[in-house]
Amino acid sequence: MSDGETTLVRARGLTKTFGGFTAVDGVDFAVTRGECFGFLGPNGAGKSSTMRMVGCVSPVTGGELRLFGLDPATDGPAIRARLGVVPQRDTLDEELTVEENLWIYGRYFGLSRREVRERAGELLDFAQLTERAGDKVEPLSGGMKRRLTIARSLINGPEILLLDEPTTGLDPQARHILWDRLFRLKRSGVTLVLTTHYMDEAEQLCDRLVVMDHGRIVAEGSPQQLIKEYSSREVLELRFDTDEHGEWAPELVGVGERVEVLPDRLLVYADDGDAAASEVHRRGVEPLSSLVRRSTLEDVFLHLTGRSLVD
Amino acid sequence: MAVPTSRPTTAARTDARARPGPRPALSGAERCLAVIDYLLVVYRRTWRGSIIERFLSPVFFLLSMGVGLGALVDRRSGGVGGVPYLEFVVPAIVATQAMWVAMGESTYQVLGYIKWNMAYHAMLATPLGVRDVLVGHLLAVAGHMTVATAIFMAVAALFGGFSSWWALLCLPVAVLTGMAFAVPIFAFTARQEGDSGFNILFRFVMTPLMLFSGTFFPVGQLPVWMQPVAWLTPLWHGVSASRAASSGDVDWPVLLGHVAVLALFIGAGWWLAVRSFAARLVR
Numbered sequence: 117m118s119d120g121e122t123t124l125v126r127a128r129g130l131t132k133t134f135g136g137f138t139a140v141d142g143v144d145f146a147v148t149r150g151e152c153f154g155f156l157g158p159n160g161a162g163k164s165s166t167m168r169m170v171g172c173v174s175p176v177t178g179g180e181l182r183l184f185g186l187d188p189a190t191d192g193p194a195i196r197a198r199l200g201v202v203p204q205r206d207t208l209d210e211e212l213t214v215e216e217n218l219w220i221y222g223r224y225f226g227l228s229r230r231e232v233r234e235r236a237g238e239l240l241d242f243a244q245l246t247e248r249a250g251d252k253v254e255p256l257s258g259g260m261k262r263r264l265t266i267a268r269s270l271i272n273g274p275e276i277l278l279l280d281e282p283t284t285g286l287d288p289q290a291r292h293i294l295w296d297r298l299f300r301l302k303r304s305g306v307t308l309v310l311t312t313h314y315m316d317e318a319e320q321l322c323d324r325l326v327v328m329d330h331g332r333i334v335a336e337g338s339p340q341q342l343i344k345e346y347s348s349r350e351v352l353e354l355r356f357d358t359d360e361h362g363e364w365a366p367e368l369v370g371v372g373e374r375v376e377v378l379p380d381r382l383l384v385y386a387d388d389g390d391a392a393a394s395e396v397h398r399r400g401v402e403p404l405s406s407l408v409r410r411s412t413l414e415d416v417f418l419h420l421t422g423r424s425l426v427d
Numbered sequence: 428m429a430v431p432t433s434r435p436t437t438a439a440r441t442d443a444r445a446r447p448g449p450r451p452a453l454s455g456a457e458r459c460l461a462v463i464d465y466l467l468v469v470y471r472r473t474w475r476g477s478i479i480e481r482f483l484s485p486v487f488f489l490l491s492m493g494v495g496l497g498a499l500v501d502r503r504s505g506g507v508g509g510v511p512y513l514e515f516v517v518p519a520i521v522a523t524q525a526m527w528v529a530m531g532e533s534t535y536q537v538l539g540y541i542k543w544n545m546a547y548h549a550m551l552a553t554p555l556g557v558r559d560v561l562v563g564h565l566l567a568v569a570g571h572m573t574v575a576t577a578i579f580m581a582v583a584a585l586f587g588g589f590s591s592w593w594a595l596l597c598l599p600v601a602v603l604t605g606m607a608f609a610v611p612i613f614a615f616t617a618r619q620e621g622d623s624g625f626n627i628l629f630r631f632v633m634t635p636l637m638l639f640s641g642t643f644f645p646v647g648q649l650p651v652w653m654q655p656v657a658w659l660t661p662l663w664h665g666v667s668a669s670r671a672a673s674s675g676d677v678d679w680p681v682l683l684g685h686v687a688v689l690a691l692f693i694g695a696g697w698w699l700a701v702r703s704f705a706a707r708l709v710r
């Protein structure tokens with residue numbers, strides 16, 4: 117079996133520069149058929165730049181990129197014919213109706229008018245937009261537009277679906293509907309590649325992910341692996357009556373494995389959060405509030421970069 | 428392994444384009460038609476507004492320029508070089524209005540597809556490439572221009588603006604003239620950030636061109652130093668070609684000479700447009 121059959125996307129030393137600025141700085145990753153692969157990173161990390169190269173709309177500056185074993189530089193159209201793309205910013209025609217947007221997009225893939233209509237019906241069902249089929253796109257809610265973009269990206273039965281921040285800007289309910297749709301797609305065998313700066317989204321959806329920062333990959337693994345490797349099992353969050361939480365850090369040395377200082381709180385990393393809380397109390401330190409929670413990817417990110425994901 | 432006994436049918440080929448695995452490639456015609464399909468859907472929403480304009484603008488032009496001014500010119504000097512003023516000015520206005528259609532179709536809409544609704548970006552995420560997008564959109568503009576010119580000519584004919592059936596040649600000449608503007612303007616638009624450049628184009632290029640390219644009076648009336656300037660503009664060639672075509676007795680070498688210059692503008696415009704589009708859309 118050739119590499120292109122199980123490994124759908126492979127990048128080695130992939131680089132993107134704009135003028136003198138390096139947006140993606142030599143990243144390596146591989147996406148396997150059937151998995152959901154994520155890029156987690158803050159604003160400007162280079163997620164979109166990477167996704168646009170993978171989507172074969174942005175030429176690679178350096179390194180090597182292969183999709184289905186093909187090179188985007190020479191086989192762009194053949195690769196794009198097998199991809200579904202949900203860009204960070206919707207590119208729907210808001211003056212047209214929901215179904216017209218689907219028909220038109222299907223034509224770009226060379227589908228016949230008859231076939232485009234058939235598939236549009238099924239996809240509107242899937243996106244729960246059947247009632248709005250004949251309506252203009254413009255007044256639809258953000259969540260509906262996003263679902264329409266996803267429905268549109270599926271018109272050619274893609275083998276890989278690229279989603280650039282699929283749920284950014286949506287309310288929690290709309291996000292959950294969208295996640296549910298993405299789960300279904302994954303179960304039906306579509307390989308998902310997504311970017312996000314929400315750690316809950318990455319934890320919910322991704323089998324494997326890379327953490328990106330300043331154009332580089334700083335860690336890679338499943339959400340559980342990453343948390344295990346780069347954080348403790350639990351975290352004790354402490355808030356104090358102060359403008360400078362750093363002042364309290366010396367008091368907490370040795371309580372857990374590590375202490376992180378944030379503008380509005382202190383994080384104590386410990387495998388047993390309750391034990392850590394008792395120890396804080398025993399030392400006579402009196403925080404305004406204290407909370408024990410399990411570690412998340414947010415903590416992984418904080419540990420790796422010294423910064424929060426969402427600022 | 429089974430030997431295919433016949434070529435796959437079109438339906439089988441397009442069906443396979445939505446199934447996993449390598450997909451049958453699109454032909455050049457299929458790629459352009461897909462882009463044209465989008466523009467047809469867009470036109471379907473907007474044609475009512477533009478069709479009224481297409482009928483009214485020639486009527487206004489003909490009433491004021493041809494009939495009003497024409498009566499004066501004809502009474503004073505017996506027409507232009509012996510040709511009644513209406514017959515002198517109508518073929519020129521046909522070419523000139525194609526220029527205005529080009530302006531209308533190659534500025535805001537093109538910038539919108541680049542910046543606002545990002546229709547080009549949507550296309551480029553599919554098997555379509557920059558050239559497909561450009562050819563498809565330009566062909567749609569040419570189609571639009573053909574319809575607009577045909578309407579204009581039909582109205583002008585009712586007013587007695589043509590004296591010979593050879594005037595039908597004004598239609599392709601006008602479309603060529605319009606495209607000699609549309610293609611370079613596509614290139615120009617792809618380099619714009621906002622619409623201020625369009626105002627400059629409108630005020631300092633198109634309007635002077637309309638006034639000084641021999642549309643309303645022969646270029647020979649201009650100061651001598653201005654005449655060579657007129658020769659460098661596509662509109663003068665379009666207007667001259669249109670007159671050469673409509674005058675019952677077609678002067679073929681003159682007509683073909685002007686047509687060749689128009690083709691040159693289209694060719695150079697294409698070279699620039701491909702570069703501007705690629706620079707703007709593929710980063």
Ligand SMILES: Nc1ncnc2c1ncn2[C@@H]1O[C@H](COP(=O)(O)OP(=O)(O)OP(=O)(O)O)[C@@H](O)[C@H]1O
Binds near residue numbers: 137163
């Ligand atoms: N076309 C471009 N020209 C110049 N610089 C660019 C271009 N596109 C992106 N950049 C820069 O490259 C860097 C990475 O941008 P990119 O959009 O890939 O980040 P991102 O991780 O997707 O961020 P976000 O979460 O904001 O979407 C940013 O500093 C951005 O300003």
Ligand SMILES: [Mg+2]
Binds near residue numbers: 164
């Ligand atoms: Mg981005």
